[in-house]
Amino acid sequence: MSAAPAAVQEARRPPGRLGGGGRAPHPDPTALTPLRGLPLVPAVGLIGVFLVGPILYCIWSAFTDMALTGAAGYHFVGLDNFTRAFTSAEFGQSVLYTVFFTVVSAIIGQNVLGMALALLMRKGNAVVRALVSAVVIGAWVMPEVVAGYLWSAFLGTDGSLNHVLTGLGFAPQNLLYTTPIVAVSIANIWRGTAFSMLVYSAALSEVPKEIEEAAVVDGAGTWRTLISVTLPMLRRSIATNLMLITLQTLSVFGLIWTMTKGGPSNKSTTLPLYAYQQAFQFSQLGYGTALALLLLLVGGAFSLVYLRTLRLGDTP
Amino acid sequence: MSTWSGVVGEKWSQRTTRHSRALTSRHRLRGKGAVNGALLFVALCYLAPLAWLLLAAFDTAAGPSVAWPKQWSLDNFRAILTEDTTFRPMLNGLVLCGGATLVTLVCAVLAAYPLSRYRSRLKHPFLMTVLFMTGLPITAIMVPVYGLFVQVNLIDTISGTILFMATTALPISIWLAKNFMDSVPAELEEAAWTDGASRMQGLRRVVLPLMWPGLAVVALYTFIGLWGNFFVPFVLLLSNDNLPASVGIYTFFAQYAEVIYGQLAAYSLLYSLPAVLLYLGLSRRLGGAFTFGGGVKG
Numbered sequence: 001m002s003a004a005p006a007a008v009q010e011a012r013r014p015p016g017r018l019g020g021g022g023r024a025p026h027p028d029p030t031a032l033t034p035l036r037g038l039p040l041v042p043a044v045g046l047i048g049v050f051l052v053g054p055i056l057y058c059i060w061s062a063f064t065d066m067a068l069t070g071a072a073g074y075h076f077v078g079l080d081n082f083t084r085a086f087t088s089a090e091f092g093q094s095v096l097y098t099v100f101f102t103v104v105s106a107i108i109g110q111n112v113l114g115m116a117l118a119l120l121m122r123k124g125n126a127v128v129r130a131l132v133s134a135v136v137i138g139a140w141v142m143p144e145v146v147a148g149y150l151w152s153a154f155l156g157t158d159g160s161l162n163h164v165l166t167g168l169g170f171a172p173q174n175l176l177y178t179t180p181i182v183a184v185s186i187a188n189i190w191r192g193t194a195f196s197m198l199v200y201s202a203a204l205s206e207v208p209k210e211i212e213e214a215a216v217v218d219g220a221g222t223w224r225t226l227i228s229v230t231l232p233m234l235r236r237s238i239a240t241n242l243m244l245i246t247l248q249t250l251s252v253f254g255l256i257w258t259m260t261k262g263g264p265s266n267k268s269t270t271l272p273l274y275a276y277q278q279a280f281q282f283s284q285l286g287y288g289t290a291l292a293l294l295l296l297l298v299g300g301a302f303s304l305v306y307l308r309t310l311r312l313g314d315t316p
Numbered sequence: 317m318s319t320w321s322g323v324v325g326e327k328w329s330q331r332t333t334r335h336s337r338a339l340t341s342r343h344r345l346r347g348k349g350a351v352n353g354a355l356l357f358v359a360l361c362y363l364a365p366l367a368w369l370l371l372a373a374f375d376t377a378a379g380p381s382v383a384w385p386k387q388w389s390l391d392n393f394r395a396i397l398t399e400d401t402t403f404r405p406m407l408n409g410l411v412l413c414g415g416a417t418l419v420t421l422v423c424a425v426l427a428a429y430p431l432s433r434y435r436s437r438l439k440h441p442f443l444m445t446v447l448f449m450t451g452l453p454i455t456a457i458m459v460p461v462y463g464l465f466v467q468v469n470l471i472d473t474i475s476g477t478i479l480f481m482a483t484t485a486l487p488i489s490i491w492l493a494k495n496f497m498d499s500v501p502a503e504l505e506e507a508a509w510t511d512g513a514s515r516m517q518g519l520r521r522v523v524l525p526l527m528w529p530g531l532a533v534v535a536l537y538t539f540i541g542l543w544g545n546f547f548v549p550f551v552l553l554l555s556n557d558n559l560p561a562s563v564g565i566y567t568f569f570a571q572y573a574e575v576i577y578g579q580l581a582a583y584s585l586l587y588s589l590p591a592v593l594l595y596l597g598l599s600r601r602l603g604g605a606f607t608f609g610g611g612v613k614g
Contacts (some may be wrong), residue, residue, distance in 0.1 A: 036434055043486055046419075050461070050483035051449065058460035063579040066463070117358065123351045132355045141595045143544035144564055146584040149569075150365040153372075153380035153577065160382040179532035190362065222347075244451075251453035254546030258566060272455045280551075281337040288459045295456040297610055303451030307444060 015218055042184060055296065062290035068283035081290035091291070093266065094274040096183050098250070100190070101270050106249040109189035116195025117225070121197075133197075140194030148258030151187035152176060180260045182270035187255055192248065196241055203237035204230070236309065243306035249298055271295050326375075328575055337404030361585070392582035402586065403487045404557070405566060413542040413550065414479055421531065421539050426590035429519055431490070434498040449487035458551045465552060472554040485538045490538075496530030497560035505594055513579050536598040540591045541589035 044119050062081055066074040085091045117136065121129050144261070154160050162172040175183040209229060215225045231238070245247035253272045256262065264275065269277070275295065279288025340439045364382065372378035373392055376383030396402050431439060461480065462471070470476030513521065524531070546562045553559055559567065562587070565583050569575060 018446045020484045037436075039426035039428055039429050040431075043423040043490060045481045046423060047449070047486055050480045051452075051457070051487075053458045054464050057464050058457060061460065080606075089583060113358075120351050120355050123348060124355045125348070127358075132359045132362075135359050135366065137360055138366065138592065141540065142588050143546070143562055143591060145544075145546050145565055145586050149565075149580055149584055150369055153368060153580075154365045156346065156380045156457050159380045161366060163381050175419055189375070190365070237552050247451050247453060249516075250492070251455035253455050254550075254562075257546070272453075275456070275459055277405040279462070285459070285463055289463065292456045292459040295453060299447075299451065299453035299456055303448050307449050310447070 023243070046140050047089045054279040058289050058293050061286055062293040064286045066286040066289075068279065068285045073287065077286070082294075084287065085294065090213060090266065090269075091274065094269045094271050098270040099266060100181055101252070102246055102249045105185040105188035106192065106245040107242060109185065109197045110245050110249075111238075113189060113193045115200050115238075117193065118200035119195045119230075121201065122204065125263045137195060139190055142191065143273060144191065145258050147191045148255045151183070151190070152259045155183050155186075166252055172209065177259060177264055180262065183195075184256045184268050186260050187259060188249065188252060191255065194246065195248070199237060199241045199244075203234050207233050240306065241308075241310045243302055243309065247248075247299060247302050247306070250295065250302070262274060290313065356375050356469075369581050369584055372577055373585045374582075376578050378578040378581060380575075391576040393586075396586075398578050400556075401564070401568055402583065405559055405561040408474070408564075409560030409562065409563060411474060412481060413539050415474075415478040416481035416542055417535055417539045418487045419478060419483045421535055423482070423486060423494040424522070424534065425585075427490045427610075428493035428497045429515075429523075431494045433502065443491070446487045447491050450491065454484050455547055455588065456545055462551050471552065472557055472558060474553075476557075477549060477552045480552065481542050481545070484548065485541060489534050489538060492534050493527075493531070495536075496527045499530075502528045526566070533598065536594050540594055540598075543591050554586060 061077055063078060064074045065077045065080070077267055117132065121132065124132070142150075153158075155173075156162075157172070157174050165174055176185075180249045209234070210302065212225055212229055216227045220228065251272060252270070252278070256270060256273055262273040271291065275288050275291035278284050278291060352535065368380075368382045371382060371385055374388045374390070375383070376389050376391045431435075431443065465471040465476060465480075496532075500523050503520050508518045508522045509515075544562065544565070548565070549560050550563045553563065556567070565580075565587055568583070569580055
């Protein structure tokens, strides 16, 4: 969620214009003192202590057998935590669930539904449009814990979905037990689509109407115009949005925790939940931080790619 | 949370509506019906879980399924409106998120000033680092943060949690504040200097009043994000007396074997309300902030 505004500025910036930096600094009338960087100190201090500090601590303790209880002593264990992770079936399973969760709920669900909504909203009736954006954005503003409870109630054995299904003559489902990862993915699509919708609405508003109209005049149908004209022009917004929703989805915790706690039998344990369980429920802080470090590396890699897509846009 | 895009989208759509009205034909009308139908279907899917929240909150006999209350009542609210269940967690949440928002805002504005007004070789790498940090998954560092907080004795303290929460919001706030500050013309500030104001006075008296709509956006955006955050307080705060609403709702309902759905819905409604109301206020404000930021930058 945190990286959204950059994406929006990204999305609404007309193609080819310089961005990211703002205006050039004006010639400075007063003398420049070495103290001019002083106002940066509080921010840099906080980031250094509470963001860079934990990351360094994470890198270091990932190589130890630190335990949560009894700070009596710990040893440097080299790569043991990592070999343990890569040979553990549980870890492999949680990676698979994380990939499934990210691909299904973010890259397919939120992204495609967000784009579809943004496209449909251009043609929709004003009242319908207002209603749709109100409920979609409403779902997004809901705290994640509340979204978790709403969906556990909705998908539960005695929930609304089963009432509808049995009413229509279908067999009742129990997604929360049979395929909990699908259940949390649905909830995450419900909660997160608004972000993609807003990014794509902003991006679409920058597409010159004349180009699409020209395609229609040349005889292109709706789908053809969409695939050959509109979507290619949104390339950069799509790349940026995919990067951001991937980052957001990688770090989803509260939603899954309130819905399933990673269960039953770990069938919805994504990496953040696995790291949490290992560190706090099984008191293995060293192993837990090693898992956290792996997640951080994946996130960092995505963040770098995101930066690159932004910077590529800077060169006209 | 990017709302100004919504504003643009809306203006744009108004234009489209006018445009397509001119081109109306029967084929187009049928397409329009399908579009509206599809949109309404999505709205219905979105509404189903939300409808449960609204109805169950006023129904003491509520189950997990959507049902029209046989008797509307405020008993669910009466049951949860106690100090331990609602008032203290809400107040804690307010202190935590409000405090963190304030710290973020002050630090971000101070940091934005040199980044916006001075030229330096380090500026670009610094901004890139800030932008990189906005993408880091905070969830990943909670385990090491816990370890660190235990070692420096900040665990289960409101102040430590405020500082950490403020830091998580800081990278994006610096980025936004810098962009908003860029859009305040430097000439206005220079006029204040010739009248004898110092740089910090210029910032306080000239720049800040001009960028306050932007700052309001950053503040509300930060607050809403933190208000919904579950994991950070869940890990860093331990005693019941310190827990904010996001964790309070979880611990309260986890202690019963059987979920009292009506009360859960009532609590969820109360807890969501500040975020929803602030968001509504924010999207009103955004019109002005957006044209301001966009207009000057051209």
